[in-house]
Amino acid sequence: MSIGSFNEVKKDSGTLHIQPRAEDLKAFADLTILMPKAAANAQRRAINKTLGWLRTHIARAVGRQEKIAVKAVRQRLRSYPVDGGALRGKLWFGINPMEASRAGRPRQTRAGVSVAGRRYQGAFYKKVYGNQADIWIRTASKHFNPADYPDSDISSQTGPSSGFVGENSDRFPLAKAKISLDAVRPHFEAWSRKADAQLLHVLKQELNFELQKYLKGARRV
Structure with missing residues (x-):
């Protein structure tokens, strides 16, 4: 059962795992059953777009807080987009001293x-x-x-x-x-919650896009 986005913080790094919550996906259950491939594609795009959004906003927030060039912070952030069957993306952040x-x-x-x-x-x-x-x-x-x-x-x-x-x-x-980047550690939980909200917002858009494609094709038949 999907628990949604969550984070792991270690000594030298933190990782944000981005995935939809099970309760959010229930709202789109009919579409998932009707068009499983389209629903999976929508989830994949939504997760990958959320990773890009999160990377941009974390880099800006940390840059402002720690007075560090945003470019330097972005070099510490590494995205792992969804690839293959597992519908979970990851964002890794190196938080050892810069x-x-x-x-x-x-x-x-x-x-x-x-x-x-x-x-x-x-x-x-x-x-x-x-x-x-x-x-x-x-x-x-x-x-x-x-x-x-x-x-x-x-x-x-x-x-x-x-x-x-x-x-x-x-x-x-x-x-x-x-x-030292120790001051960013407390923010990982908040970033996870923001990722959940953004992912749901983008997921609705992507599933609606797939639905409109399906309906347009059905009308032609």
């Missing part, structure tokens, strides 16, 4: 780096590890604040698995500036 350099356009000043209204005093913007520049700070700096560098392993460890690298040697450990 590199601060992705939030907007970083600007280097003598005092540090600013980006999207945030200031990282004592930091610098450059390529240190990999092919992309990021915002870094020496952990020995008097301006270093661990709260501005979440998910960074501040130790003698080096490598691609953490936000910590050693510049030239372990004598100069660095931490990468990141933005």
